[in-house]
Each structure stands twice: as C-alpha cells, then as structure tokens.
Amino acid sequence: MDYEKIKKSAALKQKIFSGVIYFFLAIWGLFVLFPFYWMILTSVKSYSAYNSEYIPKFFTLSPTMQNYIDAFTTVHLGRYLWNTLVFTVITTGLMMLVITLAAFAFARLEFPGKNLVFTLFLALMMIPNELVIITNFATITNLNLRNTFAGLILPSVTSVFYIYLLKENFAQVPDALYYAAKVDGTSDMKYLFKVMIPICKPTLVTVGILKVIECWNSYVWPRLITDDEAYYLVSNGIQEIRENGFGRENIPAMMAAVVVISLPLIVLFLLFRDKIMEGVSRGGTKG
Amino acid sequence: MKVVFENLTKKFPNRNKKAGGEVVAVDHFNFQIPDGKLVGLLGPSGCGKSTALFMICGLQKPTEGRIYFGEDDVTDIPPEHRGVGIVFQNYALYPHLTVRQNIVFPLENLKGSEKMSREAMNEKALEVAKLVQIDQLMDRKPNELSGGQQQRVAIARALVKMPKVLLLDEPLSNLDARLRLQTREEIKRIQRETRVTTIFVTHDQEEAMSISDEIVVMKEGVLQQIGAPQQVYDDPINLFVAKFLGTPPINMFDGNVVGEKLFIGEEAVLICPGVKDMAVHVGIRPEGFILDENGPFTCELSRVEVMGRDISVISTHKDAQSVSIRSIIDAMNDVDTTKAQVRFSLKPKKVLLFDRETEERVYFSIQGKSGDNYGLTDSVNSGKEDDQGNNREEVHLIHRQEAENQTEGRA
C-alpha cells in the first residue's frame, strides 16, 4: 500500500470537507446577521438619502445620528423603554419570589397533600396560554385594570415550568445540609435565604434572565390590555411606530427605534452568553 | 450528660406502598450511654443505627418510648433546644460559606439572652478551630479543603455551641484508608479533651472497636449487645455479634456436642463441660488455633500467607461454613507446606458455641491447669486412631495462663 498517497489524499479530502463546512456555516451566519446589519445601516442613513436610493447602498459614507434623536423626540420611544423596564423588573422580581417559595415548599418541606398539588402543578404546564388569556382579558377588564401596570404584570407573574425547574435544583441540595441547619436551630425561612438560595444562585440567575427576555419581548398580552400609549411596552410601541409612527414612512427613524429596543437584550446576551444558552437548553421554549 | 433510651421505637411506613405495613427501624431500645464516653453504634447498613442517631438529635420523632439527657426528658424537644451537635457522613458543610462562616453559623441562630456579639462568635469559632487544628484555614471555602479538613470543620461546627452530646454519623467512611487511621485518633483526642458524651454510628467494626469506650451492636433495629469493645469481642452473646466483630472474621463450622465433647466432623476437638448434647455452630477466632502436630483438629492445608509478625494458615474443612479457614499463628511457627493436612489444637477461650436453632450463645466452663504450654498437646480423637495409631481417650485442653480462671457461666 502506498501510505504516502493515502495520507495525501486523506489530507486533501479533509481540507475540502472543512472548506465546504465553513462556507456553509458562513452563509447561515450571513443570513442571521444581515437583518441586524441592515437595521443598523439604515438607522444611520439620513431620511432623504434613504429615500433617494432606488438601489439601496450597502454602506453609507455620511452616517447621521439624527434618526436616533427623532426616535426619542417624535415618538415616545423613551416612554416605551421605561414602561418595559418597569414591567420587566417588577414581573421578574415578583416571579422570583413566588416561585422560590413554591419550589422550596415542594423540594424541602413536608405537608399533607404535597404530592397531589405537585401533580396538579405539573398538569398545568400543558395548558397553553391561548386558552386562559381570554378569561384573563375579561378579568382584568372587569377589574378596571386595563392600562395599568397591575393589569400588565399580575397574569404574567407565575410560571409553573420555572417552579419545576427550581424545585429540581433545590432538591439536589443534600438533605444533610437541612438537617445540620435544623440541629443548629435554623428556621426554614432562614435556611432558604441563607443556604438554599446562595447555593442555587446559578439556576436562579438563569431563570431570572430567561424571564427578563420573555418580559422584554412580550407582545400579545400587553397588546390586549393596553390601548393607552402611555402604557405601551416596546413591542407594542414598535407596532405603533410602524402603523402611525413618524407621520410618514420614515424608515431610517423606524430602524433607529428598532436598534434601540433590540440593544438591551443583545448586550445582556453578550454579557451572560453561557448562562443564557445553558438556561435555554435546559428550560427554554421557543419555536 | 448520660443519654438514656427507654423503650425507644421507630416505625416507618413501608416504602413500597403496595406491600403496606410498617418497617421497624428501631425496636424497643432500653439502654444507657454513660456520661463523657465515646460510644459507637455498630451494625450493618439498614440496622437502624442512623435512625437512632436522628432520634437522639431530634430530627426524627420516636413512634414510642422516651429519650432522656441526664434526668431531662427531651423526647418532644426540638433539635435546636437539645444542645446536640451533629457531624454528617458527607459533612454537610455549606458550600458557599467560608470555614469561619460555617463554624459561626449555629451561633447566629441563638436568640434572646443567648445572643452573642460578632466578636464573641468569632472568638468562639477560633477557639474550636484551634481545638480541631484548622485555625489556619478559616477563610477557605469547603471545596478548597481535603476530606480530612472538611471533617474537622464539621466537627468544629458541631462543637461550637458546646453541645451536651456530640453525634457523628459514619465519621470516617468518606476518608481514604490512611486518613481514616489518623482521623480516628483525632476524634478520640478531641473527645478526651472536651469530655463531651459522643455517640457515633458506623458499620465498620474495626473503626468502632478501635476508638469506642463502649460499643452498641444492633441488627435490624434490635439491640444485640452493649459493652466495652474487647468484652463484646471476647464474649459475644449470639452468632450475629460473633460474626460481625473481628477481622479477619471468625471461622464458622457445623459441630455437635456429644457427651460434653465438641465434634467437628468425626473429630472431637474440645471438651466443653456443662453443655448438653446438641447441634451447634462453632466459631473459632483466627487467633484461636495452635499449630500442633498432634492436635485434635485436622484441616486440608491450602496455603500459607506470611505477614511478618505472624502468618496466616489458609486451610479448608468439609464442615466449615466458608470456603476457607483462616488461622493466624505466630511467625515463629514453621508450617510444613509439603503436607496436605495441617493439625491444630484450639484455645478454648477463642472457641464460641451457638445453638444451631436459636443462634444464641452456648456457654461452657473452661478447665485447665496453669503452666500448660501451647505446644504440649495431648488430645485424642475419640475412639479413632490417629496417624500414629495411638488411641487416646482424654482430651486435655491447653490455654493461656491469664485466661485460666475466667469461666463464662452465663448460659
């Protein structure tokens, strides 16, 4: 056998093969990135420049920040951002509290009916949001909570799935730690906050980030429950901008707004990349 | 602080719900653990020793019976008010806290008049840390410590509240062999220095024997025997205790007592005065064999293992209950490995008889004369000629001089 020949042809094959792979991956990368590039590019083109380009240019030599100024002055982008921030912070905070307590009860405490309730909780995971949103809409309307933060936040607080995720994590903390704490006279509440939560911090952070992403991007519920622009979140805001926006089709300004509302989550993602990806692969759903 | 169990019982619902019924983890315990002693609760896994420990510290409530600390009934007192410290098998150190924070943790829970200032807590923590010799490691996290060090931290945390009773759950099982030896000395030392009543649970009889002032042997929730380690070893009350204690384990044979003589197979190996004719389990401790060309007990020689100080003779016997018989004899003895058989005479004190039915100990009185030597055997196979063709009628028993006057007559 001619080993030299085999070696050479194997190396060549390998090179061609990985070349094809990289080409293919790069194409998909372009497909993913292109809309981002386009929105940033368009957002720095001036209104007149954009509209005069019958054939859109792939770059611009005279970038302008005017569109960003317009986005904050002509429409209430700042307000949408603020609303979304308030909504996200309160909803996530409340949820963390509620699910931590519930998960702790399921993972650590013994009480009559525990298994039954837990089974019922699990069964609730199968209920799609679309089925309950109708009554929630009626409830919130009847309580006169339309166009309020309470109306936006309350139905978004609990997540059975996160309770389940957290419970599994809590249950991994060795029993002996709890017993040790008990012998030392630690109350359940103190044990939860001083021992359980610090140990399970990574999961809690992951759940928190996932919820933040969910809140930031939520559209359906806010759309149903708010028609006063003062309470719009960014998703509704962007829709509002699109439909009634800048008086005329000011696409560059629209794109500036899109960049502004996309930016916080992208920054968050780049900061917590591993946490988010790990969290999504464990507990995310989308698509 | 002595610990008293009165009729202590714990039942659990059967884990397999379909099977129903209850599992009795601890069955009517009645005994005392004396003040200031180091006591080992010993038994195979699943014998209820951990349940007993958890009931002492209050993590589990007894189904019936009472527990007293000294004169106080603590049965219904929650754990934190009992004044117990516990070290768990895997140490249960809080992974996110430093050594100092771990040790201080129990003190932070004190309320009312017991409340301590931060300085007092740290001082106290340093004091116990010095006792267990980890004062250099106070700012490390548990995962930066070796197993032995983690254990010391756990002990320090258990001791920091000055408990009346210190409980250790399998304290050595997570350590490697070398550390185990070192740590058991350490536990002994700490216990001596603090004088705190210490109860520890283990399935390792060697560990229990080596450091305990007293051992409590349990089986399936039932107390078998309690006493000083050597005493329990020398004088087990039943087959289980005899088999459970000792490494290498006791050699078991099927035997019969006929006319106050103990027969293993066809050979009369020992006279056992005071025992009526019956079928027995015969247990012979490895150190109970004496190499003796004229000995009454013949085994098939397998091999000899030299271990320096002494040698092990591995042999087989058709009536042995295990594949091989291990006897440990002094290295001075010369075993002729060319022979197919090896003959022993037996030390009566090391031969234990148990009723074949009840597995309870059958006691016999040991007779002997002072000044007898091991090698000087004059034993006989009843009615049967030995190799030399001698027919001997009497069995003389040879035993240690210091043991001669001890007679066990509890049967």
Place this chain on the structure above:
Amino acid sequence: MEPTNKYKGWLYLLPAILFLGCFMVYPLVDVFVYSMEEGYNFASQTFFDTGFYNFSYVLHDPYFLQAVKNTFLMVVITVPLSTGIALLISVALSSIKPLRNLFQTIYFLPYVTNTLAVGLVFMILFKKTAYSDGLINLLIHLFGGPSVDFIEGPYPAKMFVMCLYIIWVVMPFKILLLTSALASVNEHYYNAAKVDGTSKFRIFYKITLPMISPTLFYLVITGFIGAFKEYSDAVALFGTNLNAAEMNTIVGYVYDMLYGDSGGYPSYASAAAIILFMIVMTITCINLLISKKHVHYV
C-alpha cells in the same frame, strides 16, 4: 424530619396557588363556559342560550378557515425545514473547532431579539414601496426575475416571507439543543466506528441520529406546538390587521375575536382557542405514537 406545623408548606405555596388559581385554573374552566354561552354580550355580560353554536359559527367563519389554512401551511413548511436545516448546521458546527464559539453566538442572536422589531427589518427588505423595490426584489432583478411585493402582493409570496421569517426566528433554539445533544454523544462510539472504517454518512445515520433522536423528537413536538401558535411573527411582517392581509393565524383569529376592530366576542374566541387546543393535542399525540417506533432512549 417532622415539622412543628405540618401545614407550613402551604403557606410557602400560597402566593403561587393564588396567582395560578386566578390566572390559570379559573380561566381554564371559564374558557369552556364561555365557549358554550351563545350570544354572549361582553358589555352587559348576558347570553341567550347554551350550546355548540359558537363552535359552529367559528368553523363556518371564512376568516377562521383562512387562518386554519395559513397555520397549517406554516406548520407543514417550517417545522421540517427548520429542523432539517438546524440538524445540518449543528452537525457542521460540531465538526469544527476554530470559530465554533463565534458561530454559536451569532446563530443564537435571533433568540434574544424582539420579534416585532426584527420583523420590521424583514418587511423593509421585502417590501416594494414607491421609492424602492426593496433589496430582495433588486436581487431578483439581478437574476432576471420579475419583482414581487412580498408584503402586500400575492399569497405565495407572502407565505414565503412568513415562513422564511419563522425559520429565522426558531432556528436558535433548535441549533442550540441539537448541538448540545451532539456534544453529549460519547466520543467512544465515533472512535470505534472510525477504526472500523465506517463512512461519515454511515456514522451519522447509524450512530449520531439514533443517539440524538430524543432531542430531535422533542424539537419536532415543540416545533409543531410553537408553529400552531404562530402569531407575533405574522404581526411583525403584515401589521395588526391580519385578516385583511389574508395572513391571519388561528391564534391571531382568537385575539381578533377578543379585542380590536372586530373584537368583543369572547365566546367565539374561546371556541376557536379550544379548537386550536384540540388540534395541537391531536398532533402531539400522533407525534408521540410515531416516536415510539423511531426514538431510541438510551
């Protein structure tokens, strides 16, 4: 451990139970009640009769039928396509070392972006306006094709953009799960196969695929469920008046019945939501049945 107060656990559960009770359990019961109340008037909260009229109305509503058709098309096109492409990409990703992290980061970006926002970008890329034909149309021109308005033009064009955008949106999740599934396949299997001279394709078909089949199956199921609930992506591309654009989805129909210009009919909305739920359940059950034969759980 026997606690002093054995009902204390319930106290910890109370907030969760309250929230779930108010916004999940009660609505779940109520939606069935709504769906049976005929001629329900939202303002006066009265109804004439009970029965299955709402279901019959919804099933005969052309808008609903259009929505069902759209939704099924989206499901049938996007689920196999996105899963297949995601599998290809993940396999390619796992076969490289340099730049892998970079690619993974890029591919995940759509997961964290606002669907409505990026939908707008897709829209301007595909839309024909008075000023410009849009980038995509120019590309088509370049290859000699006629320009099409993908946003307000013919149905197939609209469906094409729709599906393209859905795939863009759902890919990150699928790629992420598949790459981690691929990474967890034990190296030994590959090494053993390589030594035997097994071809790459055969390794993939005989070893990799069976090993990751649980993940793949999970993705197909969640993919189906997700695609059946498609809504915001459509709004992002075609605006809130989806009925006019002929691009409504079942979920969109539910919301339109509930609220908006054509809203105020919670009974119809409930009936439609229940029908959707039934469809999803049926499909999921079929999936489960099929998977029994083809998925290898290790």
